[in-house]
Amino acid sequence: SILLLNWELSNQDHPEDIFPMVLTSATQELFDCQADEDVTGESPYKLLEKDDIIQDIKTRAAVSDFSPVKQIVLDYPEDELLLVYDRDFTYGQSFYLVLTPEAKDRILNPPKPETPEVFEKEVVKTPEPKPWISLGSDKEIDEEAFKESREKLLYKFSRVRRKFGVPVCFSDRNTADAKDDYLECASYQDSRFSIKQMQRDCGMQAVPRLQSSSAQTQWKFQKNIFTQYTPRELSVEEKENILQLESLKNFCNSVTPRVLQALQQEGIMNVFFDDWKALGTAADDGDWAGKVSEGLMLYQAFTDQKYTKDKKICSINWHPTIYGKVQHLIIKISISLKSNNSLLKASFILFYTFSDPSNPQLLLECPDDIFAFEFCPSDPNIIVGGCINGQVVLWDISAHVTRLQGTQPGKKVSVNTDNKTPIVHYCAVSALESSHKAPITDVQWLPTTFEVTRMGLPVENMYNISAQVVTCSPDCTIMFWDVRVSSLVSHSASERRPIMDQKTPYSVPDTFKHLDRTWKPLFRVLQGFRVQYKMSTEMFYLQFPNLKISSIHIVIVYSKPNSCCDGEIIYTDWKLGKDDSGRLQSAKPLHCFSIHHWLVNTVQRSPFFKDIILTAGSWNFAIWKEGVMVTTPQVCTVGCWSLSRPAVFFIGKEDGSIEVWNLLEKTNEPVQIHSHVTNAKITCIKPWAASSKQHFLAVTDDIGMVRVFEIPKTLYVPSRSEVRQGPSHFPYLIARPR
Amino acid sequence: MAEVEETLKRIQSQNGVQGIIIVNTEGIPIKTTLDNASTVQYAGLIHQLVMKARSTVRDIDPQNDLTFLRVRSKKNEIMIAPDKDYFLIVIQNPSD
Numbered sequence: 001s002i003l004l005l006n007w008e009l010s011n012q013d014h015p016e017d018i019f020p021m022v023l024t025s026a027t028q029e030l031f032d033c034q035a036d037e038d039v040t041g042e043s044p045y046k047l048l049e050k051d052d053i054i055q056d057i058k059t060r061a062a063v064s065d066f067s068p069v070k071q072i073v074l075d076y077p078e079d080e081l082l083l084v085y086d087r088d089f090t091y092g093q094s095f096y097l098v099l100t101p102e103a104k105d106r107i108l109n110p111p112k113p114e115t116p117e118v119f120e121k122e123v124v125k126t127p128e129p130k131p132w133i134s135l136g137s138d139k140e141i142d143e144e145a146f147k148e149s150r151e152k153l154l155y156k157f158s159r160v161r162r163k164f165g166v167p168v169c170f171s172d173r174n175t176a177d178a179k180d181d182y183l184e185c186a187s188y189q190d191s192r193f194s195i196k197q198m199q200r201d202c203g204m205q206a207v208p209r210l211q212s213s214s215a216q217t218q219w220k221f222q223k224n225i226f227t228q229y230t231p232r233e234l235s236v237e238e239k240e241n242i243l244q245l246e247s248l249k250n251f252c253n254s255v256t257p258r259v260l261q262a263l264q265q266e267g268i269m270n271v272f273f274d275d276w277k278a279l280g281t282a283a284d285d286g287d288w289a290g291k292v293s294e295g296l297m298l299y300q301a302f303t304d305q306k307y308t309k310d311k312k313i314c315s316i317n318w319h320p321t322i323y324g325k326v327q328h329l330i331i332k333i334s335i336s337l338k339s340n341n342s343l344l345k346a347s348f349i350l351f352y353t354f355s356d357p358s359n360p361q362l363l364l365e366c367p368d369d370i371f372a373f374e375f376c377p378s379d380p381n382i383i384v385g386g387c388i389n390g391q392v393v394l395w396d397i398s399a400h401v402t403r404l405q406g407t408q409p410g411k412k413v414s415v416n417t418d419n420k421t422p423i424v425h426y427c428a429v430s431a432l433e434s435s436h437k438a439p440i441t442d443v444q445w446l447p448t449t450f451e452v453t454r455m456g457l458p459v460e461n462m463y464n465i466s467a468q469v470v471t472c473s474p475d476c477t478i479m480f481w482d483v484r485v486s487s488l489v490s491h492s493a494s495e496r497r498p499i500m501d502q503k504t505p506y507s508v509p510d511t512f513k514h515l516d517r518t519w520k521p522l523f524r525v526l527q528g529f530r531v532q533y534k535m536s537t538e539m540f541y542l543q544f545p546n547l548k549i550s551s552i553h554i555v556i557v558y559s560k561p562n563s564c565c566d567g568e569i570i571y572t573d574w575k576l577g578k579d580d581s582g583r584l585q586s587a588k589p590l591h592c593f594s595i596h597h598w599l600v601n602t603v604q605r606s607p608f609f610k611d612i613i614l615t616a617g618s619w620n621f622a623i624w625k626e627g628v629m630v631t632t633p634q635v636c637t638v639g640c641w642s643l644s645r646p647a648v649f650f651i652g653k654e655d656g657s658i659e660v661w662n663l664l665e666k667t668n669e670p671v672q673i674h675s676h677v678t679n680a681k682i683t684c685i686k687p688w689a690a691s692s693k694q695h696f697l698a699v700t701d702d703i704g705m706v707r708v709f710e711i712p713k714t715l716y717v718p719s720r721s722e723v724r725q726g727p728s729h730f731p732y733l734i735a736r737p738r
Numbered sequence: 739m740a741e742v743e744e745t746l747k748r749i750q751s752q753n754g755v756q757g758i759i760i761v762n763t764e765g766i767p768i769k770t771t772l773d774n775a776s777t778v779q780y781a782g783l784i785h786q787l788v789m790k791a792r793s794t795v796r797d798i799d800p801q802n803d804l805t806f807l808r809v810r811s812k813k814n815e816i817m818i819a820p821d822k823d824y825f826l827i828v829i830q831n832p833s834d
Contacts, residue, residue, distance in 0.1 A: 231778040234766050242768050243739050247823050248760075252745040255819040255826050258806055262817050263752040266832045272810055 017103035019069050020093035027065045039085035047080040072099050302352045302706040315372050316700045318688040363423045364395050372443045378465040386440025386471050392430040392481055440471045640685045648715055652682030754831040762824050784827055788820050
């Protein structure tokens, strides 16, 4: 059997480590491996004890089923043998015995088959950041990075407690001042080695090319507001070059005839002159409604029962500044006491206003009759008057000016509640001894442009105020007075009169207190050469030019009363000169005309032409150009120029009529005669330009009436040529023999 | 040069002539009898006026050309004689 066993073992077609065997049912029962009962197809394995098998072999010896494997079983290292039920007879028998433990392990614990990799679908995953691999750049960064090498130093300053809150003052200190204040490690060139810098880090920034400019312009619509420019000019050489050019010569030659023709055309005739328009100045009138009055229209008449009735009005003046509305004009008149049976002893200067024609607004009290008075040109509140007794009187009405101005239409005249016209007392009157010995016939303020020194020299007026007055009188003297504090007029102590402490009423202003009763003239002009005439020559009016020239001439009118006497016009220079004996003497007159055969009562310079003078005498009036003389025979008492038309003047007559002369229209007779304006002699005419639309003419007469006429537009609007041509329309009067 | 002077003298001798300016086509004054400021002002302003006037005339009729320009004002009269290369400005005060 061993041999058989071997043979079977070697010829088997089964693995060497198993032995197929048949187990009888008895064996099966013995070992509990009954087929299909203990071991089945699903669990074919049965572990047999080795000892049991050996026992079985011993007991049954050759009958045991295990006899063929007896040796193997005896050699079996382990205690248990595996018996596998081979149901399918894989190895030829129904059972097989596993001979080696390794096979046993192998059969019992088959190696797990490798599970095949599950090939799932590949899901797209977001790439995860790969871990950073350092390539050396972090070292570079570390080198360049800015790290604090040491801790920050902190310095804390504090002051002593007692100095808290006290202001502290910091200042700079230069470390170079103190010697050992600092240590310096200066860089120096070490000659031992030199490192050439091969590479340098530098930062760059790209900057766009920028250009900025500005202009002044508006925001919404942008355009230049201002442009500054200078003209282009050629240099001198260029100009020289051009002047040499042939083309310029040709140009000049070709252009000259045209230009000359045009220039001559101009000279021949003015083609643009509108003859029609210049034909009549009446065409300028807008008043075609027919209400144009050609003559003087009576505007207002003033008279006062108490003050002016039956009195001769000698002089009238318009207030130079108070005007405004039409009804608001103020005029002044002066009254002289002529009638014998008057109740009033004192004489007055009356102020009238248009709004109240029957009541005077203000009365200026005069020490005596006044023949002439004038407003001061620079200060209309000062009025100077010349009395019949030769004294010069001054008034100051500044206290009452508001009252005068207050009389406007529409306003209730509440100032006159007591129905009494205020009376202004005179501020100053000249010393009796030094005044004229005869009535003062004319008083004039010197214009603001010059003033006169003690010696009679006209000098420039520093203050532009009129402070000097000239008076003339039939006592053959002309006196110059100064209203200022008499520092210039120094007299010896004996001449000076003590200022008497008079009891002036409180209402009199102190303006001229320094002058009152002590006022002496600056100097006098004595016409010594007239000694062959009677002393009772009457001197009438003076007029001054408004010129600033070094030697000023005045025109004085002499006239003599009574019959057979000639009125003379004297044109003289008032400077005091020295005659042979060394005494101060007035100069001889330059010209002397006697054309007026009677009294001369008007001398007036034309307001337009400085050298045209109108003089009116009893029989005629004359128009003078200084040096040239023209007369026409008319009987007149007074005359005055129109203020706005150089060729128009007004003449007042003895019989109370007014003549209007217009030299442009007629030269031998007046253009208008308003006869019998009044029944008495006309004593004074004064024009006034109240506004551009209204011109007035104030006319006074011998019986106390003042009439104000409105000058029609034709008479006061000058024609275009009138002002320009000037005195050219006078010369053709000269040719007429008289 | 002498001709230019002679022209100026002839024109200047007329009545009322206040000033004469010769200007080139660009408006730069070449010769003048007035002071510099006035000259420059006149030249600049009148140059523009002449250009305008000339262009007006030629626009209306291209065959036409401006021969003379007179500007009459209240105070004086400005006469301008244009040419191809230059123009002459004369200021006159009309006597009437």
